[in-house]
Amino acid sequence: MPVRMRKFGIFGGTFNPIHTGHLRLAEDVREEYSLDTILFIPANLPPHKRAPEGLDPSHRLEMVRLAIKNNPCFRCDGIELKRGGVSYTIDTVRYLYDRYTFEERPYLIIGSDLTDTLHTWKEIETLLRLVRIIVLMRAGHDLAGRSTLSPGKEGSGWFSYKRRTIDITSSEVRGRIREGRSVRYLVPDGVLKYIKKNGLYRAGKETAGPEDEGDATPR
Numbered sequence: 001m002p003v004r005m006r007k008f009g010i011f012g013g014t015f016n017p018i019h020t021g022h023l024r025l026a027e028d029v030r031e032e033y034s035l036d037t038i039l040f041i042p043a044n045l046p047p048h049k050r051a052p053e054g055l056d057p058s059h060r061l062e063m064v065r066l067a068i069k070n071n072p073c074f075r076c077d078g079i080e081l082k083r084g085g086v087s088y089t090i091d092t093v094r095y096l097y098d099r100y101t102f103e104e105r106p107y108l109i110i111g112s113d114l115t116d117t118l119h120t121w122k123e124i125e126t127l128l129r130l131v132r133i134i135v136l137m138r139a140g141h142d143l144a145g146r147s148t149l150s151p152g153k154e155g156s157g158w159f160s161y162k163r164r165t166i167d168i169t170s171s172e173v174r175g176r177i178r179e180g181r182s183v184r185y186l187v188p189d190g191v192l193k194y195i196k197k198n199g200l201y202r203a204g205k206e207t208a209g210p211e212d213e214g215d216a217t218p219r
Helices: 022-032 059-068 079-083 089-099 112-120 124-130 170-178 189-198
Strands: 006-013 038-044 074-076 109-110 132-137 158-160
Touching: 006 022, 006 089, 022 059, 022 079, 022 109, 022 132, 022 158, 038 059, 038 079, 059 074, 059 079, 079 089, 089 124, 109 112, 112 124, 112 132, 124 170
Parallel strands: 006 038, 006 109, 038 074, 109 132, 132 158
Antiparallel strands: none
16 A cells, blocks of 8 residues: 655665765755655665665665654665666656655655766656655855756756755765764764674775765666
8 A cells, every 4th residue: 555645855875884974964954845755765776877886775774764764854775775776766656656645746865966967867858747846055056057957946856955065975974984984973873883893994894985965866
């Protein structure tokens, strides 16, 4: 039976690992756009990025669950890890239409650095009919004119969130752990305990990947 949600946002990414910046921005967006739920969806294999190395995907999923467990407005869906293969957003959105019922089109949360490449996403025109887009603006990025698929101004399902930028990245967290430095307050306490318990990201355990914070949703 479909799960009922009134108005929700889709927040995807590798979450390798999820950190407090993800959580704060998700809460800001939820409040700003009066969403009742933010749905976190960890990616399996991002189409245009190197796959997360040396880490079982189940760890990333469990860290997301631990990070959001105390927020009743946050949910996690592991569909992309369960489905396997390349994580295309259009496939996930179609699944969400089958799995959930809602009153408004879902809001897809992406980073502003992705707007230049939206035209390369799988079935992008269909995707844009199924969702609204919330763009998390980064310093030095301007939504207007950055993509031929963007209207250049807010409206018609496009929204830009500019109230907050957070300078935390998952690659920074991984790097600090490899160097034996503290990541306290960069990740939630439950995630920190999980990382320590399972020995994640230690030197020799995981190879640093490219910066991964802008990809607020896999393509």
